[in-house]
Amino acid sequence: MRIDPLIKSKHPFIIDGGLSNVLEEQGCDLNHKLWTAHLLEKNPEAIIQAHSDYLKSGAQCITTSSYQASIPGLIAxxxxxxxxxxxxxxxxxxxxxxxxxxxxxxxVLFQPLIAASVGPYGAYLADGSEYHGNYGVTDEILRAFHLERIRILDRSNADILACETIPSFQEARVLSDLLNHVSKPVWMSLSCRDEQHLNDGSKIKNIVSIFRNHPKVFAIGVNCTNPKYISGIIKCIKANAGNKKIIVYPNSGEAYNAKSKTWLGISEPRLFVKMAKEWSKLGAHIIGGCCRIGPEHIRNISKVLVKN
Incomplete structure (x- = not known):
């Protein structure tokens, strides 16, 4: 299995950081309903370059630009x-x-992995709904939304299905059922408001219990969450996840304005490295970043966590 290096690694396995911030640094305009997925047709070379930047920085796995590329969103x-x-x-x-x-x-002197991004229903709405998770839709709507993309990505050459930024108990439960039928290994990453709760207010430990014995989910964790909560979340997941790997890739802790699509605050790579070392000691097996975490952050944590 191609993910054996991840499973058997003695060091934290390093994944990439945010895709949007790297694309914006290239001068790409992401003020579009499809966000980074808009560039799949308009500027694919920019996406390739962004992936390459992370690979050069030491990322052992890159996450695809399919986060917001859903069938309903593209048809719309x-x-x-x-x-x-x-x-x-x-x-x-x-x-x-x-x-x-x-x-x-x-x-790059190793064979990196590819994680196919499966973003939440809120990403399709493109209104910041993934930051609260209260969609007000039925299980059937969520199931139909996710099913087609998961089937497409499951038959691709990706190594992993990365269900990420999942903000609600309802969506996690629907995905749990769908993922019983995939062929690829899956990581399930939640989006949380604090150390104990998802964005919709559900308890993290209750979500983790859904995936504790899931046959296809090899890792459970958190992304797009303020880094100040990550240590507490790791402890919560570790206490409830059995033998599953723990994955963490938080954002920079900056505040996002969904209406203006801008970030307020700063990110500090040195502080991120300090935090990542703590997450590793607490039991995180897979570490990377989300929004506003870039190649410099990944380069620094790779040097500290992988080589020492």
Whole structure:
């Protein structure tokens, strides 16, 4: 199995950071309902470069640009179903190109993994709903939304399905059922408001219990969450997750304004490294970053956590 290096690693396994911030630094305009997925057709080379930046920084796994690339979302802006499916699959292909180029150039001396991003229903709404998780929809709507994309990504060349930024008990429960039928290993990453609760107010320990014995989920954790809560969340997950790996990739702790699509605050790579060392000691097996965490952060934690 290609994820054996992740499972058997003696050191924390390092994944990448946020995709949007790297693309914005390239000059890409992400003020679009599809966010980073908008570039799958408009500027695929920018996505390849962003992946390459993380690989060069030491990321052992890169996460695809499919977070907001859902079938309903793509159809809603005018793509037909066939094109929508091809664009979702293209997110995997761009990651493959980045890996191929990095290996051929000698910048990377190992075979990185690809995690196919499965974003929450709130990402499709593009109104910041993933930050509260109270969608007000039925299980059937959530199931239909996720099913097609999961099927597409499950038959791709990705190594892992990364269900991420999941903010509600309802959505986690629906995904748990759908994931029983996939062929790839899965990491399940929640979005939390504090050390004990998801964004919708559900208790983290109750969500973790859903996946504790799940046959396809190998790791449970948290992303797009303020780093000040991560240590407490690790303790909570560790107490309830059995033998599952623990994955953490928080944001920078800055405040996001969903209306203006801007961030307020600063991020400090040195502080992030200090925190990452603590997360590792507490039991996190897989560590990376989300929004506003960039290649410099990943480079620094890779040097400290992998080589020491």
């Amino acid at each position: 802006i005018g793509y037909n179903r066939d094109t929508a499916e091809k664009l979702i699959m293209k997110s995997i292909q761009l990651a493959e190109v980045a890996i191929k180029r990095s290996l051929e150039s000698g910048l």
